[in-house]
Amino acid sequence: MSLFFALLFIVAALVMVIGLARKIVQYARTPAPLKIPTTPAPVTQAGVVLRLFREVVFFESLFKGNKWTWLFGWMFHLGLLLVLLRHLRYFMDPVWLPIQLIQPFGVYAGYAMMIGLVGLLVRRIFVDRVRYISAPSDFLWLAILIIIGFSGLMMKFVFHTDVVMVKQFFTGLMGLSFGTLPVDFPLIVHLLLVALLMLLFPFSKLLHVPGIFFSPTRNQVDNPREKRHLAPWAKAMEEQQN
Secondary structure, three states: OHHHHHHHHHHHHHHHHHHHHHHHHHHHHOOOOOOOOOOOOOOOHHHHHHHHHHHHHHOHHHHHHOHHHHHHHHHHHHHHHHHHHHHHHHHOOOOOHHHHHOHHHHHHHHHHHHHHHHHHHHHHHHOHHHHHOOOHHHHHHHHHHHHHHHHHHHHHHHHOOOHHHHHHHHHHHHOOOOOOOOOOHHHHHHHHHHHHHHHHHHHOHHHHHHHHHHOHHHHOOOOOOOOOOOOHHHHHHHHHHO
C-alpha cells in the first residue's frame, strides 16, 4: 500500500505542477480584447495592485455582494491556508520557526474550514437561485473537501494516527525513498482524496486560484481615454487594412 501511495503522489504532484504551469502560461498569453475593468476601477497600476490585494485577501467584491457567502467563503479559504501551512511540517526537517509558531492555530483553522465548507454546501442546497445554477461538480468538490477536512480531524482527535510515520514517509518520498505509511482508514481516505484533488486541480473550476490575477475585470487600469487598448490580433488586422 505504501508503494501505491508513493507512486500516486509522485504522479499527482507532476500532473498538478505541469498542468497548473500550462494554464498560467495560457492565461498570460491570452490577450484581453477590450478594456473592461469593473468600475469603479483604479486609474493607476499601484491602484490595481491594491485592488487585487483586497480581492485576494479580503474577498472585497464578495463582501459587497452577499455577506453570508463572504463569511463562509472567507472562513474556508483562511482556514485552508493555515491548514496547508501547518502541513508543511510533514515535508521539512527541521521545521522552520514560522511553521512551528502556527501549529496551534492550525487546529482551530481546521474547524473554521469545515464550518465554511458546510455553510457553502447548505447555501447550494437550500438557496433556490444558487441551486438552480449549480452543476453536479459544484456539489462534488464541496463533498471532497468536506471529507478531506473531516478525515483530517478524525485522525487528530479520534484515531490518533502516527504522524511521525507519516512525516517519515513524505520526507523520504521527496528524496525518492519509499517509506511505510500507517494503515489507518481515515488516513487512507484522506490521502486518496487529496491525491484526487491534486490530479483534477488543473482541469477544474478551482483554477480561479491563479485565474483571478489574470482577470481583465480586476487587473486593468481604468484609462481608456488616456491610453488606447489594442490587442495584438486587433493591431495586426489594423495594420493589414492600412
